[in-house]
Every structure is written in C-alpha cells, then in structure tokens.
Amino acid sequence: MSSEPPLLELENVEVHFEDKPGLLDFGGETKTVRAVDGVNLTLEERDVLSLVGESGCGKTTLGKTAIGLQRPTGGSVKFRGHDIWEVRDGKSDADITWKDIRTSLQIIHQDPGASLNPNRRILSILSEPLNQVNAELSRSEKRERIYALLERVGMNPAADFAERYPHQLSGGEKQRVALSRALLMNPDVILADEAISALDVSLRVEMMDLMHELQNEFNTSFVFISHDLSNARYFTAHAGGKIGVMYLGELAEIGPAEDMIGDPRHPYTNVLRWATPDLSLRETGDPPMRKIDIPDPVNPPSGCRFHTRCPEAREVCQEETPPDYQAGEQRVACFREDEDHSYWNSPELSDGNLADTGTNTDVGEESGFSD
Numbered sequence: 001m002s003s004e005p006p007l008l009e010l011e012n013v014e015v016h017f018e019d020k021p022g023l024l025d026f027g028g029e030t031k032t033v034r035a036v037d038g039v040n041l042t043l044e045e046r047d048v049l050s051l052v053g054e055s056g057c058g059k060t061t062l063g064k065t066a067i068g069l070q071r072p073t074g075g076s077v078k079f080r081g082h083d084i085w086e087v088r089d090g091k092s093d094a095d096i097t098w099k100d101i102r103t104s105l106q107i108i109h110q111d112p113g114a115s116l117n118p119n120r121r122i123l124s125i126l127s128e129p130l131n132q133v134n135a136e137l138s139r140s141e142k143r144e145r146i147y148a149l150l151e152r153v154g155m156n157p158a159a160d161f162a163e164r165y166p167h168q169l170s171g172g173e174k175q176r177v178a179l180s181r182a183l184l185m186n187p188d189v190i191l192a193d194e195a196i197s198a199l200d201v202s203l204r205v206e207m208m209d210l211m212h213e214l215q216n217e218f219n220t221s222f223v224f225i226s227h228d229l230s231n232a233r234y235f236t237a238h239a240g241g242k243i244g245v246m247y248l249g250e251l252a253e254i255g256p257a258e259d260m261i262g263d264p265r266h267p268y269t270n271v272l273r274w275a276t277p278d279l280s281l282r283e284t285g286d287p288p289m290r291k292i293d294i295p296d297p298v299n300p301p302s303g304c305r306f307h308t309r310c311p312e313a314r315e316v317c318q319e320e321t322p323p324d325y326q327a328g329e330q331r332v333a334c335f336r337e338d339e340d341h342s343y344w345n346s347p348e349l350s351d352g353n354l355a356d357t358g359t360n361t362d363v364g365e366e367s368g369f370s371d
C-alpha cells in the first residue's frame, strides 16, 4: 500500500460566515451562516469528485475551501500532506510554498466571460500562466505551446482564435479558453464550478468529454460542482470518481457514481435522484420528502439536518446527529445504516411534532423540486 498522502485531504472542515445586517436593516443582528460543517473528504491523483445538492447547500464554499480560496473556520485542508493554511501563514516548515499550492489548485467558473479580461486578446490572456510557471520559455515557444493547446481544445485555426478578444468568442469557446488557462498552470486539481451549466445541452457532453481527455493528458484531478445529478453522474462515472451529496452544509452521502444512482442509501440522495428527470428513474407522484422548503442555514435543524423533510425521519433523528456509516463503498450519514440503532424503535416523526427551524423558501428552479 502506498504511504503517499492524498492529493487533498479535508478533515472536519467547517466554514461559517458572519453575515452582518445590511445598511437598511436597522436593529438587525449579525447572523452566522453555517455554509459547511464537519466535512471529511479525500481526493487522489487523477481523481474526480462531484459535489451535488440544492442551491445554497455549500457546494461552492466547500469547493473553494478544498482548493485554498476560502479559509475554513474549523478543521484542516491538506495538500499532499501539508496543511495549506499553515503554509500560507508561514507556520509550516514544509518545503512547499503558498505559491506552489496556489498554482497547483485552479478554478474555472460558470461564467468564463467574467474571468477573462475583456481588453486583452486570447494570446495575451493565455501567456499569463506561462509567464508564471514557464518564465524560461521564449516568446515564440510560449506562442507555440498556446497554439497547440488551443488546437487541442478544438479552437482551429489557433492563430485566428489567439488574436480575438473574449467578446468575439461563443460561451463554449470562452469556457475552452478558461480551461486552457487553468491547464497551462500545470495544476494538480481543477475546481470546475458549474463550468458546463451555462452551455447549451448539446455542448455539455462535448465539454465533459474534453475535460476527461485532458485530465488524462495533464494528470489532473477535478472537483466538479453541479446542481444536475445526471451531469455529475456522466462526468464522475467516466472517470471512476465519487459523487458527494451535500445537504445544508454537510455531506449526506458520498460514493461511486453508479452506486449512488443505482442504490442511493441516504433519503436525500433518493430525493435528488427523483428530481433528475434525465436519469429516467423518475417515478410519478409526489417527491419522496415531507416538504419542499429548505431550512435556513443560519438556524439548521437539530440532529440530522434533513429530518424536517425526510420521509423516514423518527424522533431520534431530531435529537441525535448521525455519524458516517460505511455501506459498501458509500459513506452515509443516516441511522438507517445501523440495524442495531435505537432509530428502529423510535416513534415516527409526525409533521405535528417537528420543531420550527425557520425556512428559506427561496428554492430556485434549479433545485429541481419546483416542477
């Protein structure tokens, strides 16, 4: 067995935001938004981890925390065994610098247009990473490398695209430039945050296939964020990675893509599967949950955070927080995985005895539950 530490290791990660009252919110109080709580994860070399869940469940916050763009308020994030915030704060004697870590962990966003400088040509935009990591290359060598990559991502003729400004590119082409820019840093991990969501459906599969091919060529791992379970399945299953289902800041379940779709263990994974028509598994009738409204992350429900919506919830679920159970290759935070747990003798939870935890009724269309 290899003794190498994982590429990324998150232990008990917590990210809480202090949400100060707005200028017009006289007398309002600072609230603590519990965006991420108690998350444990690892990412290996050439791995894929997809994060799925409803809007606001903490996917972006967790993704950014995993790649060192967001400081956790608790727990640790390690890159190749080094605590990245200790390195950042100069408290580590590791022979790796913060700059090395930042270079190794890249991001591409949903809206690539916003991250590409509108006043610079593509050649200039793509020269930037090479100036940072391959400063020894001559100008013509850099240009050759950029042209080769543009061709590789399907932007032919490269010399023509290289001279364009971002506004002269389609959404799909901009996303290819953003991907190329990340790859030129020679990263170990790319966080693709809803990177295909804004593309036409026909282009999404093409972009995911391209990312798979480049993953092999560049030896890169992906953290892939999507609110769409069928896209997450496609991207993850092809790469033999894992899907992590987030609910109100916590990981409800994580496991290999096909196991998660074929045999979801957590009642919330089952809801996501039900809400994803593309999976062709949707049964008719009501969603398999008590209510649609997402509780407020400022005041999440006690015990299991999903208990207020869970059709399987019993009284113990509002009193105790489930630990992680291993079910085959899946890790599941639900008492139902323990056949000896007091859950099985606990009275069923009726809607009448649910504590009021406050709700965030702003359930976006993209949650999939509104249709």
Ligand SMILES: Nc1ncnc2c1ncn2[C@@H]1O[C@H](COP(=O)(O)OP(=O)(O)OP(=O)(O)O)[C@@H](O)[C@H]1O
Binding pocket: 017, 018, 019, 033, 034, 035, 053, 054, 055, 056, 057, 058, 059, 060, 061, 062, 227, 297
């Ligand atoms: N800088 C911040 N300050 C205060 N609250 C924040 C901040 N960033 C995120 N949040 C809150 O943290 C929670 C998680 O947000 P996050 O963007 O990580 O969720 P998400 O699952 O990525 O959502 P979406 O799918 O809509 O992008 C939300 O309640 C959000 O409002």
